[in-house]
Amino acid sequence: MTQYKPADVLNVKIMGNEQTMHGLFDHLREHDPVAWVDDPEYHPFWTLSKYEDIKRVGSSNDKLLNAPRTVLLPIEVEDMLTAQFGNRNGLETLIHMDKPKHLKLRRVTRDWFLPRSIAKLDAEVQTLCKEYVDRMRDMDGECDFIKDITLLYPLRIIMSILGLPRQSEATMLKLTQEIFGPSDPDLQRDPGSDDISMGTLVELGEYFTEIVEDRKKNPSDDLATVLANAEVDGQPMDKMDQMSYFIITATAGHDTTSSVLGAGMKALLENPGQMALWRDNPDLDDGASKELMRYVSPVRHMMRTATEDFELRGKQIRAGDNLAIWFPAANRDPEVFDRPHELDITRNPKQHIAFGYGEHMCLGMHLAVLEVARFYRELLPRLQGIELAGEPQWIQANFVGGLKSLPVRYQLRD
Numbered sequence: 142m143t144q145y146k147p148a149d150v151l152n153v154k155i156m157g158n159e160q161t162m163h164g165l166f167d168h169l170r171e172h173d174p175v176a177w178v179d180d181p182e183y184h185p186f187w188t189l190s191k192y193e194d195i196k197r198v199g200s201s202n203d204k205l206l207n208a209p210r211t212v213l214l215p216i217e218v219e220d221m222l223t224a225q226f227g228n229r230n231g232l233e234t235l236i237h238m239d240k241p242k243h244l245k246l247r248r249v250t251r252d253w254f255l256p257r258s259i260a261k262l263d264a265e266v267q268t269l270c271k272e273y274v275d276r277m278r279d280m281d282g283e284c285d286f287i288k289d290i291t292l293l294y295p296l297r298i299i300m301s302i303l304g305l306p307r308q309s310e311a312t313m314l315k316l317t318q319e320i321f322g323p324s325d326p327d328l329q330r331d332p333g334s335d336d337i338s339m340g341t342l343v344e345l346g347e348y349f350t351e352i353v354e355d356r357k358k359n360p361s362d363d364l365a366t367v368l369a370n371a372e373v374d375g376q377p378m379d380k381m382d383q384m385s386y387f388i389i390t391a392t393a394g395h396d397t398t399s400s401v402l403g404a405g406m407k408a409l410l411e412n413p414g415q416m417a418l419w420r421d422n423p424d425l426d427d428g429a430s431k432e433l434m435r436y437v438s439p440v441r442h443m444m445r446t447a448t449e450d451f452e453l454r455g456k457q458i459r460a461g462d463n464l465a466i467w468f469p470a471a472n473r474d475p476e477v478f479d480r481p482h483e484l485d486i487t488r489n490p491k492q493h494i495a496f497g498y499g500e501h502m503c504l505g506m507h508l509a510v511l512e513v514a515r516f517y518r519e520l521l522p523r524l525q526g527i528e529l530a531g532e533p534q535w536i537q538a539n540f541v542g543g544l545k546s547l548p549v550r551y552q553l554r555d
């Protein structure tokens with residue numbers, strides 16, 4: 142039996158595999174739910190694995206800040222980023238900042254992501270679902286569900302919302318993977334380096350600068366126009382804030398959604414009864430999509446920094462301490478979810494916190510649920526059979542996780 146320890150949250154081999162990751166979280170929730178991790182390569186931090194604690198931390202943004210340490214990065218990388226960019230994260234996007242600035246910037250696009258705005262995208266989302274399922278059909282009964290389908294479809298949607306052309310998709314996909322998968326040897330830009338590459342950020346910056354210039358001259362009804370012309374406190378949005386905003390909207394939404402679609406398919410393949418039940422019951426679309434969010438929880442962690450002392454489960458947290466909150470651990474807490482390791486599309490997974498909790502709760506959550514629901518509504522009734530055609534491969538990461546390959550064989554009707 143594997144002997145897990147709290148510092149294993151830093152081990153991307155353990156974290157980059159659903160089974161060992163949940164083995165670790167089961168262990169931590171039971172034996173050390175508020176654990177201190179002191180590893181020579183990282184600044185020390187608390188690691189939280191109970192649902193109630195994580196929710197409490199998420200909803201206490203006054204006392205637990207997103208800055209200055211937003212995600213887990215090795216000391217060497219934090220030092221390098223601080224030297225180059227003046228902060229430990231390299232980027233300063235919505236997830237990296239606190240109020241009052243966070244609220245002001247979030248307000249710029251908030252309306253775009255409300256359910257009533259997302260509902261307007263429904264027809265386009267459905268058209269794209271058909272396009273990508275047709276693409277599967279045209280692949281002669283075999284494809285890599287991740288590389289050929291799930292990485293591309295959510296990307297197309299976010300590109301379309303931003304108003305960016307199809308020709309830029311390949312570049313955007315690669316740059317996003319370099320940002321979110323820097324610890325995976327297959328996805329790194331600079332082999333052997335764990336860091337978010339400087340080249341990646343420069344390339345993204347140049348790309349979005351051109352877009353901003355264009356939308357200032359030629360405004361249209363896309364999100365890029367909103368960002369290009371946004372004002373904060375009556376002034377044009379700061380240029381760096383604008384670049385960071387483009388980066389977070391262009392990148393936060395597709396690897397995550399792709400991961401839910403991909404690892405979700407693996408879960409459905411392992412639970413054929415659930416797949417059939419969903420196929421035959423369109424009224425389950427919304428709940429089943431949320432259950433996949435809970436089950437997959439692609440964003441593994443976020444960090445918060447305490448501004449004052451407090452006690453948690455008998456442990457003394459000090460002002461200045463950093464806390465890592467693990468969403469997949471919360472979403473399989475048996476005190477909150479019955480049979481937490483079972484995929485059950487009929488359960489009411491409303492309480493899941495795959496989108497985080499509190500002031501930073503995911504801006505794109507309604508869009509993500511719609512994308513997953515519509516995709517499976519298009520795919521499932523057309524599938525006459527589907528099976529694994531090779532070994533699924535996980536991304537070695539402890540920030541945004543998921544599958545990088547899922548070979549499948551299937552029969553699909555028109």
Ligand code: HEM
Pocket residue numbers: 199235236237247299389390391393394395397398401434438439440443468495496497498499500501502503504505506508509
């Ligand atoms: C399955 C899909 C998705 C998951 C699981 C997910 C999860 C998350 C999580 C956990 C956070 C951080 C919450 C916190 O710190 O408490 C977040 C923030 C964010 N997400 Fe998502 N997300 C998904 C899809 C999307 C999509 C489609 C978009 C669209 C652009 C998006 C945009 C954002 C943005 C802009 C933030 C920063 C919000 C803030 O700090 O105020 N996400 N997301």
